[in-house]
Structure formats: C-alpha cells, structure tokens
Amino acid sequence: MVERDAVRRSYDxxxxxxxxxxxxxxxxxxxxxxxxGSLEDPERVLDAGCGQGTPVLSRLAETTTAVGLDFSREQLGLATANAPEAGHVQGDMTALPFERSAFDAVVAYWSLIHVPLDEHRAVIDDFARVLRPGGRLLLCEGTNAWTGENPDWLESGVEMAWEIAGAEATRDQLQEAGFAVLEEWGVPEEFADDEEEGKDGDDSENGDEDHPWTFFVARLERD
Ligand SMILES: C[S@@+](CC[C@H](N)C(=O)[O-])C[C@H]1O[C@@H](n2cnc3c(N)ncnc32)[C@H](O)[C@@H]1O
Incomplete structure (x- = not known):
C-alpha cells in the first residue's frame, strides 16, 4: 500500500x-x-506531479502559461530553478487547489502511479473538474497493473512505492469521468535502471516488455 507521506519524503x-x-x-x-502540436492555442496548462520541472514543465513554459504542482518541496524547488517562467504550487493531486475550468490542458507524467489505487478515479475526476469543457489531458500510466516497492530505487538508498492500475482500468476510469480517449501511445522504459530487478511486488497481468508505459490523450466531453 502506497503511503502518501512516505512517497513525498522519498522524493524529498x-x-x-x-x-x-x-x-x-x-x-x-x-x-x-x-x-x-495537437493543441489549438493552449494557454493555461497544469503539470500535475511536475517533479524537478524538466523536461516537461520547462517545455510547457516555453509556449504556454504553465503551472507545475507537486507535493514534494525538494522537487518543487528544483522545478522553480529549472522552469522559472512557470507557476509553482506545492499541493496534492488528490485535491487540486484550483478553480473549476481553470486549465485548457493537464499533463501528468509518472505521477498518478504513486497515488493509492482507490484514489485514482478521484484524481481523474479532479482533472476533469479543473479542465475547461473540451480541454485535453495527457496522462501516463503503467500498461499493466502492478503494485509494489523498490527499497533502493535508482540506487539512491531510498525506498519508493507504486500503485499502477494498468491501461485497461485507466481507460475505463477516463471514460467514466467524462473523457473521450483520442489516442494511446505505448512507450518504452525511460530509465535504464528502472528494470524489474530489485523491485518487490505483484503483477496482476502479463507484462508488455516493450511498452511498459501507456500515454493517454483524452478530451473532456462534459460541459
Ligand atoms: C516519477 S516523478 C515524475 C516527475 C516528472 N513529472 C517527470 O516527468 O519527471 C513523480 C512525481 O510526482 C509527485 N507526486 C506523487 N504523488 C503526488 C501527489 N499525490 N500529489 C502531488 N505530487 C505527487 C512526486 O513528488 C514526484 O515529483
């Protein structure tokens, strides 16, 4: 079970x-x-779980009014240095501190995967709340369901934990929350060190070794 405070401290x-x-x-x-490139005049974009601010938040801030949100103070400090043109908010993506329809687009890179499974739907509902009607979401999830931890992630000596719902469950949750899924991209592993070795957890589906990550592009359909 992912402990929210433990994940935050580990990222610190x-x-x-x-x-x-x-x-x-x-x-x-x-x-x-x-x-x-697919967005029409994106103005206000939220990076939920922005981490250190590169490459995602810094790239967003080049062409949009970007806001990065993260619950780790240390990560947000790096984001402030790496993407100074963006806004920076310390907060939890399970309770976004923004008004309804505040953003034209939301991106979430490898952040939902640290939220307890029973809160994933609430996070997706909150993405829908802060997006304007017709707004776009770019969401990264594990292709296959997996929960577990690594006691020495990235050889840092620090434990990290994940709760990954998998692409199928996430697609269902997006649709139930009022999104139309426009595209899905299977993506290879980003970190050379982030292989199965050293991880301790349960696979609930067969693995997709070539594309362990799925990126969803979704449009908010509700008013
Ligand atoms: C794997 S890092 C990804 C960072 C960045 N998005 C990237 O692409 O490199 C996950 C980030 O999500 C943040 N995070 C995890 N759970 C969160 C939550 N409930 N609320 C806010 N941030 C969270 C962590 O602090 C961490 O910075």
Missing amino acids: ELAPVYAAKRSDDGPGTRVLKRFL
Missing part, C-alpha cells in the same frame, strides 16, 4: 538523484511534443 530525499537520471529527450518527451 532523492530529488537530485532522480533529476540526474531523468532523460531530457526520452520517449515521453516525444509524446509531449506531439501533444503540444
């Missing part, structure tokens, strides 16, 4: 290690470029 501890290992030009960045 390993923020520099994560930033050093995070690719600036990995497959997730290519998906972001396609997503941004």
Whole structure:
C-alpha cells in the first residue's frame, strides 16, 4: 500500500538523484511534443506531479502559461530553478487547489502511479473538474497493473512505492469521468535502471516488455 507521506519524503530525499537520471529527450518527451502540436492555442496548462520541472514543465513554459504542482518541496524547488517562467504550487493531486475550468490542458507524467489505487478515479475526476469543457489531458500510466516497492530505487538508498492500475482500468476510469480517449501511445522504459530487478511486488497481468508505459490523450466531453 502506497503511503502518501512516505512517497513525498522519498522524493524529498532523492530529488537530485532522480533529476540526474531523468532523460531530457526520452520517449515521453516525444509524446509531449506531439501533444503540444495537437493543441489549438493552449494557454493555461497544469503539470500535475511536475517533479524537478524538466523536461516537461520547462517545455510547457516555453509556449504556454504553465503551472507545475507537486507535493514534494525538494522537487518543487528544483522545478522553480529549472522552469522559472512557470507557476509553482506545492499541493496534492488528490485535491487540486484550483478553480473549476481553470486549465485548457493537464499533463501528468509518472505521477498518478504513486497515488493509492482507490484514489485514482478521484484524481481523474479532479482533472476533469479543473479542465475547461473540451480541454485535453495527457496522462501516463503503467500498461499493466502492478503494485509494489523498490527499497533502493535508482540506487539512491531510498525506498519508493507504486500503485499502477494498468491501461485497461485507466481507460475505463477516463471514460467514466467524462473523457473521450483520442489516442494511446505505448512507450518504452525511460530509465535504464528502472528494470524489474530489485523491485518487490505483484503483477496482476502479463507484462508488455516493450511498452511498459501507456500515454493517454483524452478530451473532456462534459460541459
Ligand atoms: C516519477 S516523478 C515524475 C516527475 C516528472 N513529472 C517527470 O516527468 O519527471 C513523480 C512525481 O510526482 C509527485 N507526486 C506523487 N504523488 C503526488 C501527489 N499525490 N500529489 C502531488 N505530487 C505527487 C512526486 O513528488 C514526484 O515529483
């Protein structure tokens, strides 16, 4: 079971290690470029779980009024340095501190996967609340359901935990929350170190070794 405070403390501890290992030009960045290219005049964009602010928040801030939200103070500190043009908010993505219809687009890169499974639907509902009607969501999830932890993630000596609902359950939740799923992208592993070795958990489906991550592009259909 993911403990929210433990995840936040772990990111506070390993923020520099994560930033050093995070690719600036990995497959997730290519998906972001396609997503941004598909938006019509994106103005207000939320990066939910923005982490260290690169490459996602910094790229968003080049062309939009971007806001990065993260619950880790250390991660948000790096984001402030790495994406100074963006807004920075310390907060929890399970209770977004924004008005209804505040954003034209929301992106969430490898952040929902740290939220307890029984709160995933509430997070997706909150993405719908803060998006304007017709707004777009770019959401990263594990392709296959998996929950577990790694006691020495990225060889940092720090434990990390994940609760991954899988693409099928996430697609259902998006649709139930009022989104039309427009595209799905299977994405390879971003970190060389983030292989199965050292992880301790349960697979509930067969693995997709080539594309362990799925990115959803979805449009909010409700008014
Ligand atoms: C794997 S990192 C991804 C960071 C960045 N999005 C990227 O693409 O590199 C996950 C981030 O989500 C944040 N996070 C996890 N759960 C969160 C929550 N409930 N509310 C806000 N931030 C959260 C963590 O603090 C961490 O910075």
